[in-house]
Amino acid sequence: MTNTGTGGATTRYPAHTWRNWAGNVSARPSRVFSPASVEELAEAVRAAAADGLRVKAVGTGHSFTSAAATDGLLIRPELLTGIREIDRKAGTVTVAAGTPLRRLNEALAREGLSLTNMGDIMDQTVAGATSTGTHGTGRDSASTAAQIRALELVTADGSVLTCSPSENPEIFASARVGLGALGIITAVTFAVEPLFLLRAREEPMSFDRVTADFDGLVAENEHFEFYWFPHTGNCNTKRNNRSAGPAAPAGTVSGWIEDELLSNGLFQVACSVGRAVPRVIPSIARISSRALSARTYTDIPYKVFTTPRRVRFVEMEYALPREVAVDALREVKAMIERSPLRVSFPVEVRTAPADDIPLSTASGRETAYIAVHLYRGTPYRSYFTAVERIMTAHGGRPHWGKVHTRDAAYLAGVYPRFEEFTAVRDRLDPERLFGNPYLRRVVGG
């Protein structure tokens, strides 16, 4: 480690290999830096530009794509964390960009506040999660990025820019799902609301019933999702709705059995066995899909929305127009049944309302998501390619942080506001300081 002596602003480390959470992406940045302030970050961006290096910020590396990979300067988030301000009157919280969602959720809960909706886990950073359009499931409430009210970022010339619906509105529109292409986000202001309770109802259901009733289940619940277990006709459904209380958290023992033993410990064993002996996967799927039982519990939002995910996997997820999702899922089921594929991970289906963010996967259309996963180390190409063929035939949009093979030509066709994003990028980063091979592929050089 060397320090250039400018107030600690440019601590440098020898090149080392960076890897993402799933282990399917690695990179060797020539410089790694953890800024402790916005000024340090801006100075590091200017120094990298002067040295001819490209710049990329990374969160916690939970993307399965090479969105965060760079051979230039890698900005790490660890020291840019914490709550900057809570504005109760405006109903907002401003948080440093590297703050993990877990820390944000816990801090908000202590203040009697919460985000409205969130994804499955809370290990990601706020900037990393929003930059790829991370979402949960919702009938009326949308992705984490859709809950942003203002952003602060360091742009390619090393200046600090703030944007909101009233300040630099065209930048704000695009930067909420910015793919790391428009600048390094330093702070995010989210809408928050008074802490509320959610009642979760988990219930096994047959594939035929859940697909026949899908529209009704989505319409009747604030947050509906389900998992289908390939090689079986079994699904597990989850309905989360606001509750007047009282709180009734998942019992310590039953919660541990469902969340730790079945979803992590035993599942890990089942996945390892399945990877070694793929032909036993259908039998394991039948047993494990029947092991899950119905349960209800009532708790604060992040304890209901998120669960620990300790079994490492690789994932692809597509956003589809809501009305074609059931047909697409049936096609995936038929494809698996007639193929030699053995799939150990459930297929997850979630929804989102249309939003107004140019590169949000739910931009301008009511959306349903279909996500496929495979245990880390299992060859995933043939499964994902077959699923991707079905998704793209339905005008699907891939999650920016999950495995896919789409390029800018395809994506421009499924995002009506694609050029709005590239115009903002041309204006903010004409030299592509924040470019990398992933961005070249998905939004162009």
Ligand SMILES: Cc1cc2nc3c(=O)[nH]c(=O)nc-3n(C[C@H](O)[C@H](O)[C@H](O)COP(=O)(O)OP(=O)(O)OC[C@H]3O[C@@H](n4cnc5c(N)ncnc54)[C@H](O)[C@@H]3O)c2cc1C
């Ligand atoms: C176990 C697991 C569960 C998941 N669950 C969900 C889920 O429920 N819903 C969902 O939609 N997705 C989910 N994901 C995907 C994940 O939320 C996204 O890939 C997310 O982008 C990861 O956030 P991160 O902090 O790890 O960012 P990284 O993966 O490190 O980076 C993602 C992108 O953000 C950019 N970025 C990071 N920090 C900044 C910054 N400060 N300024 C500008 N750009 C920045 C990076 O350059 C990169 O382009 C899951 C992933 C895993 C591994």
